[in-house]
Amino acid sequence: MSTSTAILIFTQEASTEATRKMLTPSKNQGVNRMVFDKLNHFVERTAASAASKAENLQVFHSNQLIKPNSNSFGKQLSLAIQAVFEKGFEKVICVGNDCPALDKNRILAAIEKLQTTDTVLGPDNRGGVYLLGISQKDFKPEVFENLAWQSEKMLESFMKQYTQKAVLLLETLSDIHTFQELQTYTTSRGFIAFLIQLIEQITIKFQHYYCFFVENRSIRSLSLRAPPFV
Secondary structure (H helix, E strand, C coil), X not given: CCCCEEEEECCCCHHHHHHHCECCCCCCHHHHHXXXXXXXXXXHHHHHHHHCCCCCCEEEEHHHHCCCCCCCHHHHHHHHHHHXXXXXXXXXXXXXCXXXXXXXXXXXXXXXXXXXXXXXXXXXXXXXXXXXXXXHHHCCHHHHCCCCCCCCCHHHHHHHHCCCCXXXXXXXXXXXXXXXXXXXXCCCHHHHHHHHHHHHHHHHHHHHHHHHHHHHHHHHHHHCXXXXXX
């Protein structure tokens, strides 16, 4: 396997992602951020596991390469990919955190396929991609950053812009944007079961704390009232 390929994990701040996708049954942003932290760690472990199977295959995280700012998603991703190319790599496999079915074997297979083609895409079930592999010679930042990112038209917009290029499509996998999707996820059941259990446990703790807080506040309020006049 060529060592001119790098894996790029591209994720936004957990607090930012928690405002876009609600993976908990309640609208508790604290719990939601914690879930995204777990998803980030999961994809980091998966990428590291894939890298351990190939000599000199390096893994980069977007927050090591660029600083979060007000740029669009496409601009941020474009800058992160450019930063990897500037380190001397010829090809980049970019993955996110919302497709737990993406395991090390699928990443390694995508890297292998990228050695014989210039672009590899892993479509998700809603018109986006869970994996994107691209060579430096096919990467045009001004085109790339203006694709329909974070929408159901993303894959379609990519194919329209790269009609003259050889694009290899991988199998379609499901991603997760809601708690209901998390509950019905059919792969990576061990990790999904862990996430659901974590969400339920933390949600129960928050509910108990909230009930205790309200009850305690009510008692204090009553105790501060003046005695009634006789």
